[in-house]
Structures are given as C-alpha cells and as structure tokens.
Amino acid sequence: MPPKRDPRFNLGLISFSGLIEGVAAGTIFISLPYSVSSLPEGELFSDWAEPSRIGFLISSFGLAMFFGQLLAGRMARNIAPRRSIAITGLAACGGSTALLVLAESFPQLVLLRIIQGLSLALVIPTTASLLTAYSGPSSRGSALGFFSSAKTLGLALGPLAGGILIGYFGTENLGAVYGLGAGVILLACVPFFFLPSPGLTVNPGGSPGKQTDTSRPNQSSRGSPLFNPGLALGAFVAASCATTLPVFQNEFANRLELDSFGIAVALSSMLLTRFLVSWPVGRAADRIDEHRLIYAGLLCLAGSTFLLGLVVSFPVLLLARIIMGIGMALFSVPALRIVSGDPESRNHTFRISLLTAAFSCGVGIGPLLTGLCADRLGFITPFIFWSLFALATAAFISSRRGKMAEPTDDNTPGGKPAEPETPKPATAGQEITG
Numbered sequence: 001m002p003p004k005r006d007p008r009f010n011l012g013l014i015s016f017s018g019l020i021e022g023v024a025a026g027t028i029f030i031s032l033p034y035s036v037s038s039l040p041e042g043e044l045f046s047d048w049a050e051p052s053r054i055g056f057l058i059s060s061f062g063l064a065m066f067f068g069q070l071l072a073g074r075m076a077r078n079i080a081p082r083r084s085i086a087i088t089g090l091a092a093c094g095g096s097t098a099l100l101v102l103a104e105s106f107p108q109l110v111l112l113r114i115i116q117g118l119s120l121a122l123v124i125p126t127t128a129s130l131l132t133a134y135s136g137p138s139s140r141g142s143a144l145g146f147f148s149s150a151k152t153l154g155l156a157l158g159p160l161a162g163g164i165l166i167g168y169f170g171t172e173n174l175g176a177v178y179g180l181g182a183g184v185i186l187l188a189c190v191p192f193f194f195l196p197s198p199g200l201t202v203n204p205g206g207s208p209g210k211q212t213d214t215s216r217p218n219q220s221s222r223g224s225p226l227f228n229p230g231l232a233l234g235a236f237v238a239a240s241c242a243t244t245l246p247v248f249q250n251e252f253a254n255r256l257e258l259d260s261f262g263i264a265v266a267l268s269s270m271l272l273t274r275f276l277v278s279w280p281v282g283r284a285a286d287r288i289d290e291h292r293l294i295y296a297g298l299l300c301l302a303g304s305t306f307l308l309g310l311v312v313s314f315p316v317l318l319l320a321r322i323i324m325g326i327g328m329a330l331f332s333v334p335a336l337r338i339v340s341g342d343p344e345s346r347n348h349t350f351r352i353s354l355l356t357a358a359f360s361c362g363v364g365i366g367p368l369l370t371g372l373c374a375d376r377l378g379f380i381t382p383f384i385f386w387s388l389f390a391l392a393t394a395a396f397i398s399s400r401r402g403k404m405a406e407p408t409d410d411n412t413p414g415g416k417p418a419e420p421e422t423p424k425p426a427t428a429g430q431e432i433t434g
Contacts, residue, residue, distance in 0.1 A: 010195055011143050013191035014127055014130060014134075014195070015150035017127075017188045017190075018127065018151035021090065021120075022150075022151045022152065022154020023158045024181045024184040025154070026154065026158015026159045026160075027158045027161050027180075028100075028158075028162070030159040030264065031162050032057060034171045035100070035103065035174055036109065038172075038174075039105055039106050039109060040106065041105075041106050042105045055247060055367050057110060058243070058246065058364075059364045060117070061113045061116060061117040061363070061364070063360075064115075064118045065124070066358075066361040066364055068120075068121025069121040069356050070353060070357050072125050073125050073350030073351070073352065073354065074350055083130060085122050086122065087189050087192050089119045089126070090186070090188050090189045091186065092118075093115075096112050097181050097182040098178065098179060100178040101175035121357075124360075125350075125352045125353035128336060128340055129340070140340065141282040141284070141285035141286040141290075142282045143282070144336050146282065148274070148279075148333055149274075149276070149279045152274045152278060155271050156268045156271035160268060163264050165177045165180065227351075228355070230393070230401070231294075231397070233358070234331055234393050234397060235332070235356075235359040236359070236361055237362065237390050238327070238331050238390075239359045239362025240370065241302075241324065241327075242324065242328060243367050244309075244370055244386065245266065245308065245321065247370045247371055247374075248374070249267075252266070255311075256311070256313065266318060267321075269318050269322055270324050273325025273326055274328050277330070278329045281329045282333045290337055291334070291397070293333075293334040294335055294394075294397065295398065297328070298393055299327070299390075300324070300327030301324060302394075303327075304320045305324065307319070307320040308321075308324070309380045309382075309383025332359075336352070340352055366386075
C-alpha cells in the first residue's frame, strides 16, 4: 500500500501533468492548419475550402472528446485506481500524435485527431475526480482552481512554443514538431505513477474497502441531479464564445493587419488571463455562493463576445479576450466545484464528465454554428447570438435554482426552518420510498 502523502503533493503532481499536456496540446493546435494546407484534400473533401476543412478538423476533435468523456465517466465507476484511466488516455494521445508524422492526406489527419480527442476524453473527468478525492470540501475550489491555472498556463504557452518551433524547423518539417509534442504528452503520464490510490471509505452498512451506493440512478447520493442542464448549457455556451476568434482568425488578421505572432498573442491572452484568475476564483468559490461567480462569468462572456464582433484595433481585441478569460474562469471553476461534490459517490466521475463533455460539445459544434451563422447572416451575427445566448443561460440557471429551492422551504414540517443539508436527504428518501 503506497504511503500517505500531503494532499498538496498529489495536487502538485496532477497539476504538473496538466501543465505539460497543455503545452503539448497548444503546440499541436497551432501547427495543424499548416498540415491542412500542405496535405491533399482527399476525394471526400475535394470541394471544401481550406477554412471549412480547418473548422471540420476542430469540430471532429471536440465531438470526439464529447462522446469520449461520457464513456470515461462510465468507465471510472468500474475501474480502480482511476489514475490508470488517465495514464491510458495520455499514452494513446501520445501515440496518435506521433502518427501525425505519417499522415498523407486530410482524412488521415481527421482520423488521428478523432483518436486524440477520444484519448484526452479519458483524462479530463478522471483528473477532476482525482483532484476532488485528494482535497477536502473546504479546499476543493482552491484545488480545482490551481489545476485549472496550471493547465491553462500550458495551453497559453503551447501556441508560443509552437510558433518558435515552426519558425525553427519550417512548415515543411512539421514532423519534428509533432514528434516533440508526442514525447511531451508521454512525459505527462509520469506524475500519475507517483500518485497513491484515493482512500477507500467505509460507509454505514457497508464493508471496508467497498463503497455503498444508495442513490437513485439519475441522482447523486446527496439528492442533487446527476445531470445539471443549466451548468451543461453554460459550459456549451462558454466554449462556443471562446472559439469565435479561432474561427475568424484569418478575418481578424486581415482587418487589423496582424501577423502570425499578433494572432498568437491574441489567442494566448485569454488563456493567460484565465491562468491568473482561476486560482483566486477557486478560493472565492470555497467561501461564497458559487452561483454568484457563475452569473458574473456568463455576463463577462456575453460582453466580451459582443465586443469581439465590434473590434477595430488590436488593443480592443486584447481587451475583449482578457475579459473573456476572466469570464471563463468565473464560470468554469465554480461550475466544476458544484458537480464535483461527494467524491465517495459511485457516480462522481460520471457526473463530472457530463459537464466537461458539454464543454467539448461546444468546442465541436460551436465553431460550426458560428461559421454557418456568419455565412448566412453576416460577420457580426454570431457574436450577437452567443452574447444573447450567454445572458439567457444565466437567466435559465437562476430560474432553475429558484424552482429547486422552493420545495425545501414549503415542505419543512411544522413550518420550522430546517438545517441547511437536512431537506435534501429527506426529500430524496421520500421520493425513493414513495
């Protein structure tokens, strides 16, 4: 049995792995458009313009992550220790990244990106589940925020590192960039081998080493829904807002006369801002109502997305992306904290995967909707659409929360105020027993 370590050491190992994997992912992301330009289209995509093929490549990766995370959440219920799932995912992602060197056509590139998406889908909810298992309720937001900062820093540094490597090797030698990226991803597996298995919990009425799950199939053990439609919709909208700039990367470069480095700075500015803000937001989420932060985040996303559609200068572009980074942190960290409660639950990782899968769904479908909306209704239209959608999502989350809180007050026996956590188990028990 592995010796017990300081939980902060475990948090550091997981965050270091996230940082490394983020650098590799960002490096590969900025390199792929050059591969799209140089590889034959293939018969199936012979009539597709280059921007459409790039958008399809982004969407295929996001959708693969969406479906893969649903599978990963189910797998984590039956496979222990959960770190083995993360190691498997990173190893498969490293292998498929190395095979990018051998891609000879665009369809092969799409296939390998789908494999990468499915592989990373095993890592994301599993990592969040491990973080909550190693942290207590009072520090869970800080742990998630710290990891989010590390991962976001990697994603922000990745495009810069990729630009340097592409400048050194040249666009005709992208195999060297992909090879280095594959090696870095495999290196991200190493910290997981030093993690102890999450401690087993002895539940009342259960035996040591075995967890007892008394929750309903569609609910967590605390009586909260297994699937939170408001937060899932918010994750979808947040991802869709964040991907508006990559979709119109060439248009912004032409309008503002930016070179590749200027675009890289604009892309990284949102991620660097999220890196700086995520940990403070996590600490705040441990102390105040998470929903207040979520509402503020969606408001920032709405304002920054609308401003992005009106950009006429590079400073305004940076301002919009910085505000968007703040909004991403304000939404994502508290939302993840809400769904990651009760780590002893059998459905814990699956509940997390439903939220992270919604974000990946936004990465997959959002760019397609953005491009289609711009083609049919004009450049500014998708920015207005996602802004209004973010505001509507905040109202939807607020209305659902109000409806869920009403029965708690009305059903209190004798009209007396109940203890904060007493009504939920009581209600769940009444529903189960009829």
